[in-house]
Amino acid sequence: MYTQALNQAEPETVATEEPGRLARFQERIDAEERIEPNDWMPAAYRRTLIRQISQHAHSEIVGMLPEGNWITRAPSLRRKAALLAKVQDEGGHGLYLYAAAETLGVTREELVDQLLSGAAKYSSIFNYPTLTWADIGAIGWLVDGAAIMNQIPLCRTSYGPYARAMIRICKEESFHQRQGYEIMLTLCRGTPEQKAMAQDALNRWWWPALMMFGPPDSESQHTAQSMRWKIKRFTNDELRQKFVDATVPQGLYLGLTFPDPDLRFDPETGHWRFGAIDWEEFRRVLAGHGPCNRERLEARRRAHAEGAWVREAALANAAKRRQRTAYAAQRIAAE
Numbered sequence: 001m002y003t004q005a006l007n008q009a010e011p012e013t014v015a016t017e018e019p020g021r022l023a024r025f026q027e028r029i030d031a032e033e034r035i036e037p038n039d040w041m042p043a044a045y046r047r048t049l050i051r052q053i054s055q056h057a058h059s060e061i062v063g064m065l066p067e068g069n070w071i072t073r074a075p076s077l078r079r080k081a082a083l084l085a086k087v088q089d090e091g092g093h094g095l096y097l098y099a100a101a102e103t104l105g106v107t108r109e110e111l112v113d114q115l116l117s118g119a120a121k122y123s124s125i126f127n128y129p130t131l132t133w134a135d136i137g138a139i140g141w142l143v144d145g146a147a148i149m150n151q152i153p154l155c156r157t158s159y160g161p162y163a164r165a166m167i168r169i170c171k172e173e174s175f176h177q178r179q180g181y182e183i184m185l186t187l188c189r190g191t192p193e194q195k196a197m198a199q200d201a202l203n204r205w206w207w208p209a210l211m212m213f214g215p216p217d218s219e220s221q222h223t224a225q226s227m228r229w230k231i232k233r234f235t236n237d238e239l240r241q242k243f244v245d246a247t248v249p250q251g252l253y254l255g256l257t258f259p260d261p262d263l264r265f266d267p268e269t270g271h272w273r274f275g276a277i278d279w280e281e282f283r284r285v286l287a288g289h290g291p292c293n294r295e296r297l298e299a300r301r302r303a304h305a306e307g308a309w310v311r312e313a314a315l316a317n318a319a320k321r322r323q324r325t326a327y328a329a330q331r332i333a334a335e
Helices: 004-008 019-030 043-062 064-068 077-102 108-117 133-156 160-188 192-211 223-228 236-254 279-289 293-306 308-334
Strands: 264-266 271-273
Touching: 043 064, 043 077, 043 108, 043 223, 043 293, 064 077, 064 133, 064 293, 077 108, 077 160, 108 293, 133 160, 133 192, 133 236, 160 192, 160 236, 192 236, 192 279, 236 271, 279 293, 293 308
Parallel strands: none
Antiparallel strands: 264 271
16 A cells, blocks of 8 residues: 555665676666566665565555454445455555565565564554544545555656556555545535544544655665665655645645644745654554554464465465366377
């Protein structure tokens, strides 16, 4: 659903490799050439992509949990069908991204094991609870809105399989964002109690949504190298500001109040200025101490264990098909 992995990944040091080859690789990047799986690439570039793409995939899969909790409690059949389709989309996004990561030489089993063991990170936003139906609207409007702001530049990222996967993902995320905003609009035009529910959701999701873009540029040690490789196209703070500028007018149209007393429009720059983010909370949630960290990982571990028979059946069926194909080929050769 969004690429916080892009913004919070640990810095990489370019491996000691043949200078001429590194220079030629950088020339291709500077010329806006796409890097493909069979092309030579620095080891650090490969590791950065594996971590980023896999964390992006993990975020999509874990991100199904907060919303899946509301499928059976959606207020109408229309809302239920739309939310079911959205959660299904997110599962598909995870599969696209795992497949893109596999082109870099890592197996899906390795990536899933890293998630289940807690070794791999996913977006901190999915460690917050969905307490009311309005939270589903806020996730669509704010979380998916932040995801789109983060992910659209990835359609031009330097690694081909990742960029191509992002084209379809961004189209679907755009629909998710509109769906969420429409839920918020309906609530805000409803009863006073419904509007209060929407305001409460905004109050709880606004600051975590701003944290989705990662730490401030002054603390993001990996940004320079990622931008040099054109994995990233904008810094964390640039994307965060773009999101605020786009989202605040939408919230004002809804008649909602943002939970930031320092929020104001700066006519000289044309930007909305916002208050200080609680980066201690961000680090705490990222370290595994958020409201739902343990619950989310336990749910994924349980689903993985309960789905073991499906994986075993799929492998057995694939082996049987290979045997049939080999037998047919032997018969043809013998005739």
